Amino acid sequence: MRVAVTLKDIALRAGVSQATVSIALGSSGRISGATRERILSIASELGYRRNLLVHGMQTGRTKSIGLLMSFCGRFEAGLFEGISGALDAAECVPFVLRPSRDVPVLGQIHALLDRRVDGILMRPTGEARWERHLHEALDRHVPVVSIDVETQADAPQVDFVGTDDAAGAAIAAETLFGAGHRRLACISTGDFPTPMFIRRKAFEAAVEKEKNATCHAVHQPWEDGIDGYAAANEVFSQSPRPTAVFVTMDALARGVYRAAAERRLRIPEDVSVIGFADELIAGLLQPPLTTLKQRPVDIGRIGAERLLARIDEADAHGERRRVLIQPELVERASLGQPPKL
Amino acid sequence: MRVAVTLKDIALRAGVSQATVSIALGSSGRISGATRERILSIASELGYRRNLLVHGMQTGRTKSIGLLMSFCGRFEAGLFEGISGALDAAECVPFVLRPSRDVPVLGQIHALLDRRVDGILMRPTGEARWERHLHEALDRHVPVVSIDVETQADAPQVDFVGTDDAAGAAIAAETLFGAGHRRLACISTGDFPTPMFIRRKAFEAAVEKEKNATCHAVHQPWEDGIDGYAAANEVFSQSPRPTAVFVTMDALARGVYRAAAERRLRIPEDVSVIGFADELIAGLLQPPLTTLKQRPVDIGRIGAERLLARIDEADAHGERRRVLIQPELVERASLGQPPKL
DNA sequence: CTGAAAGCGCTTACAG
DNA sequence: CTGAAAGCGCTTACAG
Numbered sequence: 001m002r003v004a005v006t007l008k009d010i011a012l013r014a015g016v017s018q019a020t021v022s023i024a025l026g027s028s029g030r031i032s033g034a035t036r037e038r039i040l041s042i043a044s045e046l047g048y049r050r051n052l053l054v055h056g057m058q059t060g061r062t063k064s065i066g067l068l069m070s071f072c073g074r075f076e077a078g079l080f081e082g083i084s085g086a087l088d089a090a091e092c093v094p095f096v097l098r099p100s101r102d103v104p105v106l107g108q109i110h111a112l113l114d115r116r117v118d119g120i121l122m123r124p125t126g127e128a129r130w131e132r133h134l135h136e137a138l139d140r141h142v143p144v145v146s147i148d149v150e151t152q153a154d155a156p157q158v159d160f161v162g163t164d165d166a167a168g169a170a171i172a173a174e175t176l177f178g179a180g181h182r183r184l185a186c187i188s189t190g191d192f193p194t195p196m197f198i199r200r201k202a203f204e205a206a207v208e209k210e211k212n213a214t215c216h217a218v219h220q221p222w223e224d225g226i227d228g229y230a231a232a233n234e235v236f237s238q239s240p241r242p243t244a245v246f247v248t249m250d251a252l253a254r255g256v257y258r259a260a261a262e263r264r265l266r267i268p269e270d271v272s273v274i275g276f277a278d279e280l281i282a283g284l285l286q287p288p289l290t291t292l293k294q295r296p297v298d299i300g301r302i303g304a305e306r307l308l309a310r311i312d313e314a315d316a317h318g319e320r321r322r323v324l325i326q327p328e329l330v331e332r333a334s335l336g337q338p339p340k341l
Numbered sequence: 342m343r344v345a346v347t348l349k350d351i352a353l354r355a356g357v358s359q360a361t362v363s364i365a366l367g368s369s370g371r372i373s374g375a376t377r378e379r380i381l382s383i384a385s386e387l388g389y390r391r392n393l394l395v396h397g398m399q400t401g402r403t404k405s406i407g408l409l410m411s412f413c414g415r416f417e418a419g420l421f422e423g424i425s426g427a428l429d430a431a432e433c434v435p436f437v438l439r440p441s442r443d444v445p446v447l448g449q450i451h452a453l454l455d456r457r458v459d460g461i462l463m464r465p466t467g468e469a470r471w472e473r474h475l476h477e478a479l480d481r482h483v484p485v486v487s488i489d490v491e492t493q494a495d496a497p498q499v500d501f502v503g504t505d506d507a508a509g510a511a512i513a514a515e516t517l518f519g520a521g522h523r524r525l526a527c528i529s530t531g532d533f534p535t536p537m538f539i540r541r542k543a544f545e546a547a548v549e550k551e552k553n554a555t556c557h558a559v560h561q562p563w564e565d566g567i568d569g570y571a572a573a574n575e576v577f578s579q580s581p582r583p584t585a586v587f588v589t590m591d592a593l594a595r596g597v598y599r600a601a602a603e604r605r606l607r608i609p610e611d612v613s614v615i616g617f618a619d620e621l622i623a624g625l626l627q628p629p630l631t632t633l634k635q636r637p638v639d640i641g642r643i644g645a646e647r648l649l650a651r652i653d654e655a656d657a658h659g660e661r662r663r664v665l666i667q668p669e670l671v672e673r674a675s676l677g678q679p680p681k682l
Numbered sequence: 683c684t685g686a687a688a689g690c691g692c693t694t695a696c697a698g
Numbered sequence: 699c700t701g702a703a704a705g706c707g708c709t710t711a712c713a714g
Contacts, residue, residue, distance in 0.1 A: 004481070006707060017685045022709060033683070052455040053398045054708040057690055062394065064436070064456065071418045080412055084439045093452050095405070096437040098425045111434050114393040115405065140345070284625050347691060358701045363693060374699070395692040398706055 005048045013042050025050065056116055065307060066112035067094040068105075069123040069147075074280050075296045076123075079147060082300025083121065090308050092118070099125050106133045113137060119307045124149045131155050138317065143310035147303040150322070152193055159310065161303040161323040165195045165276075166202035168292040168327035169246070172274050173206035175290075175329060176244045177213065180337050181272065185216040185235040185242035187228050187252050194222075196248040199276055203246050216242055229255030236263055236271075243338035244272040250279040253289050253334075268336035278330055287333035295325050346389045354383050366391065397457055406648060407453035408435040409446075410464040410488075415621050416637045417464075420488060423641025424462065431649050433459070440466050447474045454481060460648045465490045472496050479658065484651035488644040491663070493534055500651065502644040502664040506536045506617075507543035509633040509668035510587070513615050514547035516631075516670060517585045518554065521678050522613065526557040526576040526583035528569050528593050535563075537589040540617055544587050557583055570596030577604055577612075584679035585613040591620040594630050594675075609677030619671055628674035636666050 007025075011018045016035060024039040025048075056062035067083065069076065087094055095117060097108045112120060113136060120137050124130045124146055134155045137144050144151075145159045176184060186203050190196030200217070207215040216238055218231040228247055232255050235242055247253050253275045257267065265271050267287055275282055275291035282289040302323055310318075348366075352359045357376060365380040366389075397403035408424065410417065428435055436458060438449045453461060454477060461478050465471045465487055475496045478485050484500075485492075491501045517525060527544050531537030541558070548556040557579055559572040569588055573596050576583055588594050594616045598608065606612050608628055616623055616632035623630040643664055651659075 004707090008707080018707090019686080019709080020684055022707095023684085026709085035683080049451065049455050051398070051457065051707055053394045053403065053457050054690085054706075057392070057394045057398070057692095058707090058709045062456075067437075071412045071421055072415075074413075077412045080439065084441070085443075088444055091452070093436045093438065093456065095434045096408075097434065098421065100425070102426075103429055110390065111432070114390050115403075115434065116392065116394050280621065281625065284622065286627070345691090349691080359691090360693080360702080361700055363691095364700085367693085376699080392691055395690080395706085398708095399691090399693045 004051070005043075005046045006051075007048075009046060010039060010043050010048060013046070014039050060116075061118055061311075062116045063090075063092045064115065064117050065092055065094050065304075065311075066109075066117040066120040067096045067122070068099060068108060068120065069096070070098045070100075070125075075277060075294060078294075078296025079123065079300035079303075082297040082302070083304045084300075085297075086301045086304035086308065092308065094121070099130075105130055106136070109133050109136050113140060113142065117142065118311045119143045119145070121145050121147065121303055121307050123147050124151060134158065141314065141317075143307060145303055145307040145310065147299055149195060150193060156320050157317050159306050159321045159323075161299055161306060162325065163195060163294045163299065164324035164326050165198040167324070168276060168294075169199040169202035169248075170206045171327070171329055172199075172246050172276070172292060173203055173210070175335065176246070176272065176274065177210055179244075179272065179335060181244040182210075182213045183216075183240060183242045183244075183338075184213060185218070185238075185245045186248070187218050187220070187231040187235065187245060187256065188248040189220045189222045189226055189228075189252065190248070191222070196276075199248040203248075226251065227255035227258070228252030229259055232256040232259035236260070236265065242271070244274070244335075247273065247275050250275040250277045250282045250289060250291055253285060253291075254281060257285055267334050270339050272336055272338070273334040275334075276327075282330075282332070285334070290332045290335040291330055292327040293330045294327050299325055345392070346384075346387045347392075348389075350387060351380060351384050351389055354387070355380050401457075402459055402652075403457045404431075404433045405456065405458050406433055406435050406645075406652075407450075407458040407461040408437045408463070409440060409449060409461065410437070411439045411441075411466075416618060416635060419635075419637025420464065420641035420644075423638040423643070424645045425641075426638075427642045427645035427649065433649065435462070440471075446471055447477070450474050450477050454478060454483065458483065459652045460484045460486070462486050462488065462644055462648050464488050465492060475499065482655065482658075484648060486644050486648040486651065488640055490536060491534060497661050498658050500647050500662045500664075502640055502647060503666065504536060504635045504640065505665035505667050506539040508665070509617060509635075510540040510543035510589075511547045512668070512670055513540075513587050513617070513633060514544055514551070516676065517587070517613065517615065518551055520585075520613065520676060522585040523551075523554045524557075524581060524583045524585075524679075525554060526559070526579075526586045527589070528559050528561070528572040528576065528586060528597065529589040530561045530563045530567055530569075530593065531589070532563070537617075540589040544589075567592065568596035568599070569593030570600055573597040573600035577601070577606065583612070585615070585676075588614065588616050591616040591618045591623045591630060591632055594626060594632075595622060598626055608675050611680050613677055613679070614675040616675075617668075623671075623673070626675070631673045631676040632671050633668040634671045635668050640666055 011021045024036040148162045150160045151158045188200040207213045275289045278293035282291045352362045365377040486500045489503045492499045529541040548554045616630045619634035623632045
């Protein structure tokens with residue numbers, strides 16, 4: 001067994017004090033001339049590794065953060081990729097906790113705080129129970145940054161980085177208008193304050209502003225594996241039938257395609273479909289789904305960078321800053337002109 | 342700002358020594374009668390939270406582990422769900438680091454060790470560079486458990502929990518034999534020691550043992566977004582044409598379906614296809630893909646439990662233990678009898 | 683530039 | 699059952 005090498009060991013070998021070694025090894029402070037070189041070489045020879053537990057306790061910086069999020073799709077994978085990249089550059093490491101029904105959020109936040117994380121990055125679920133526990137962190141001057149879903153009034157000091165969902169929904173609407181559609185439908189799920197909710201509101205607002213345009217909106221409560229089938233059936237049984245459907249997340253398109261197939265409605269000849277998110281399924285559907293592509297890697301990276309900046313500022317209570325990332329239209333084959341009457 | 346409450350604060354208020362408070366709060370040792378009650382109530386009143394940095398330094402247990410894995414699909418999400426569940430129960434929290442070309446593995450292991458993780462759970466990539474750095478952990482008596490991909494001879498003390506890939510491949514072969522197929526093909530990717538490699542070898546071995554059965558094997562080097570299209574074209578241009586194709590991972594089926602469609606081969610009437618993993622895509626393909634379902638949540642859970650057990654045993658150098666989880670056939674629509682001549 | 687000392691917030695023998 | 703003391707491995711003023 002190898003026993004950990006300590007400052008004392010190095011000091012002994014180098015014939016200097018522990019304090020000198022500490023200073024020489026830290027990038028900080030007064031330089032120690034040639035002594036430093038000697039200390040450095042002894043340290044590396046001995047395979048010294050600083051105990052970050054103690055270091056963190058002394059300095060108040062553990063170079064660790066907490067990350068509260070779950071992993072279910074390509075979007076989350078992108079977020080994590082971006083986050084990891086930014087943290088790597090700062091030599092910071094994330095504790096990752098997965099929100100779940102069985103585990104109280106407060107307990108998770110305490111688990112992080114007890115380990116003295118420097119900050120917390122979170123992707124809130126839609127549920128409100130998150131917000132009220134954030135003060136446990138903020139009160140201790142541990143900054144919190146939220147990605148993808150914005151926290152609400154309860155926690156106005158929480159920075160936000162996410163997709164500009166409203167802009168994306170407006171692009172979807174404009175695209176449909178541009179193709180000649182006026183009789184639209186919107187199939188949605190997810191309540192305030194989820195991105196899906198914001199997309200729906202923005203889409204409806206865009207329709208309101210467009211002359212002669214109407215929107216038949218169907219909202220379904222969120223559930224696992226939701227696919228929009230029931231809502232699509234309602235939409236397709238309207239008369240006159242909408243010529244285009246906006247779904248607030250790609251997964252809903254699956255049910256739309258199925259309902260359309262059952263009614264022998266061709267996509268896009270009889271009905272156009274446009275999604276949001278560019279999840280894996282968008283490219284797999286036949287015809288491939290036109291959708292709004294998010295930039296999860298950027299969101300993750302910028303979110304982590306903002307958190308690191310907050311940590312350096314030592315300012316957990318500043319006003320909220322928001323960064324909105326523009327989504328981009330990915331044109332595939334599910335969108336065409338409205339059918340001729 | 343709230344300043345952290347320490348043992349001293351509680352001791353002062355309770356009129357006892359710091360040591361007494363420490364003992365009363367720890368679940369360990371001698372009970373302190375009524376004093377304990379008083380201390381406990383003062384602690385909770387003050388909102389005391391133990392500093393796990395210091396606690397970890399004192400006891401040598403940080404209740405943190407390192408988790409080295411990346412997130413790209415449903416399988417990984419399942420692993421993480423299982424891991425999280427097991428760790429939650431032990432009040433343990435994982436640092437999660439994502440392997441990537443840009444970041445040296447050694448650096449990641451050091452980042453974990455410097456933070457004094459109690460153990461490391463890893464899902465190795467196929468690359469060998471992992472293994473030789475594991476000793477950094479093992480030498481310090483930090484146990485390592487590997488999931489999904491078994492580490493090799495370099496690190497024989499590393500426990501393994503993963504799918505019984507060989508058994509799964511044998512099931513695939515038996516299923517095809519049972520349906521009457523004898524002219525088989527195997528499309529594979531991934532080298533030793535990935536699960537895909539093991540599946541391929543086991544499949545070929547099963548074919549060898551079956552009378553009159555042949556297998557046309559095509560191996561493609563692993564790359565991102567690989568879909569098996571080129572390999573499928575090679576398979577389909579054989580004469581006589583194989584009547585069934587085993588792909589060592591579901592994603593490869595995508596190219597097989599495409600190649601089949603281009604040649605107007607119907608699935609399963611003209612050619613049967615069987616996959617491995619039950620990834621999301623398996624259910625989305627048309628016809629839905631018959632495949633071998635893995636049990637990622639169990640693998641994750643058992644892997645984490647094994648690691649926790651190793652930590653408790655304080656035995657990082659015991660012999661390797663292996664847990665193989667049986668995969669299960671998911672019958673969907675891509676498998677039928679061979680075409681009549 | 684360097685050393686001696688104090689301190690971070692705990693736990694753990696060791697006495698009483 | 700409880701207290702006084704030492705110690706974990708560092709960092710940080712404070713003297714020299």
